[in-house]
Amino acid sequence: MDEVQPGVPISRNLALRLITRPDADLPSLLAAARAAKERFKPGIITYSRKVFIPLTNLCRDYCGYCTFRRDPGDHGAHTMTPDEVLAVTRAGEKLGCTEALFSLGDKPELLFPEMRETLRRLGYRSTLHYLEAMCDLVLRETNLLPHPNPGLLSAEWISRLAAGCPSMGMMLESTNTDLLGPGKAHDNAPDKLPAKRLRTIEEAGKQGVPFTTGLLIGIGESPQDRVDTLLAIRDLHERYGHIQEVIVQNFRVKPTIPMADWPEPSHDEMLRTVAVARLLLPNVNIQAPPNLSAPYYDDLMDAGVNDWGGISPLTPDFINPERPWPHLEQLRLRTEAKGFQLQQRLPVYPEFIPALLSKPGLLAERLRNCTAEDGLARRAA
Numbered sequence: 123m124d125e126v127q128p129g130v131p132i133s134r135n136l137a138l139r140l141i142t143r144p145d146a147d148l149p150s151l152l153a154a155a156r157a158a159k160e161r162f163k164p165g166i167i168t169y170s171r172k173v174f175i176p177l178t179n180l181c182r183d184y185c186g187y188c189t190f191r192r193d194p195g196d197h198g199a200h201t202m203t204p205d206e207v208l209a210v211t212r213a214g215e216k217l218g219c220t221e222a223l224f225s226l227g228d229k230p231e232l233l234f235p236e237m238r239e240t241l242r243r244l245g246y247r248s249t250l251h252y253l254e255a256m257c258d259l260v261l262r263e264t265n266l267l268p269h270p271n272p273g274l275l276s277a278e279w280i281s282r283l284a285a286g287c288p289s290m291g292m293m294l295e296s297t298n299t300d301l302l303g304p305g306k307a308h309d310n311a312p313d314k315l316p317a318k319r320l321r322t323i324e325e326a327g328k329q330g331v332p333f334t335t336g337l338l339i340g341i342g343e344s345p346q347d348r349v350d351t352l353l354a355i356r357d358l359h360e361r362y363g364h365i366q367e368v369i370v371q372n373f374r375v376k377p378t379i380p381m382a383d384w385p386e387p388s389h390d391e392m393l394r395t396v397a398v399a400r401l402l403l404p405n406v407n408i409q410a411p412p413n414l415s416a417p418y419y420d421d422l423m424d425a426g427v428n429d430w431g432g433i434s435p436l437t438p439d440f441i442n443p444e445r446p447w448p449h450l451e452q453l454r455l456r457t458e459a460k461g462f463q464l465q466q467r468l469p470v471y472p473e474f475i476p477a478l479l480s481k482p483g484l485l486a487e488r489l490r491n492c493t494a495e496d497g498l499a500r501r502a503a
């Protein structure tokens with residue numbers, strides 16, 4: 123640990139050694155990561171109070187770990203109507219939510235005539251056109267800020283969505299192309315090609331769009347792949363300065379998925395990956411979803427997270443529906459027990475807000491209304 127210098131990103135070589143070190147050395151790695159977090163964002167852990175809007179769960183990809191996606195006609199297959207979107211968002215508004223997280227499958231209309239028919243009935247040419255309209259609806263009609271997660275995006279679509287959304291996201295997941303091989307996690311998931319995902323993240327950087335990304339661990343990648351995925355994200359952030367948050371998400375097994383027999387990454391493996399992420403990216407927000415590490419999620423604070431991600435007081439986690447979010451009061455108590463204050467942020471992090479406020483238009487107006495002086499959400503946590 124002597125090679126770790128305060129505020130200085132560690133090298134690939136050191137990251138590789140730290141991510142594979144023996145379990146007995148974990149406490150010193152965690153201590154270094156927690157110290158790095160405290161230098162970056164002292165005394166607080168943030169979260170975004172959100173509603174989850176699963177705009178459509180139809181998807182043209184078939185990721186081996188996914189419980190969200192459906193084919194048309196499957197039980198639970200659904201594309202939300204504008205009225206449903208507004209109803210959920212307004213209910214969230216009453217509960218102090220400031221983020222409308224749009225999650226959806228990637229380009230389902232390319233595979234399914236049923237989706238093309240649904241879009242025709244709704245009056246839109248593609249899922250992205252519909253998403254754009256729903257983000258605009260939320261921005262116009264409510265106090266929530268839309269944050270879309272629609273998968274791969276062209277330069278044009280990043281620009282169109284950024285006009286009404288302060289930030290957007292897409293998990294890089296892994297730079298390992300072997301995961302697209304037969305029987306692997308990304309077999310039959312053409313949108314998970316790492317080069318395509320890196321291109322989307324790079325384009326967001328060129329346009330200065332605050333971007334959330336991250337890695338998914340335990341889907342067949344090696345510890346070295348995790349380091350290389352983090353380095354690919356770091357490289358883009360060094361060039362464009364737009365990565366607002368890196369999520370470290372752990373694979374959780376579910377009985378209904380193609381990967382139902384895969385082993386989950388251990389808790390220690392998760393902590394080690396979070397800690398190495400913190401040391402590789404000492405000045406970037408690092409998040410890990412607490413519901414995927416419950417009941418031991420407070421250990422993640424020892425590994426250097428400074429954010430719990432989106433927590434909904436209203437809607438279930440549609441991506442991991444069997445793992446409810448910890449109640450906000452419980453989250454606050456556990457956070458405070460570790461010596462941190464829990465604070466509510468907006469979907470866009472404070473350091474990216476001044477640039478957005480300098481642009482004219484409704485987005486800046488809405489953002490100004492819900493931002494406190496410190497750049498966090500105006501409403502107290």
Ligand code: SF4
Pocket residue numbers: 181182183184185188189190191226227228273311313
């Ligand atoms: S993880 Fe995303 S891209 Fe993959 S199948 Fe599920 S919804 Fe589709």
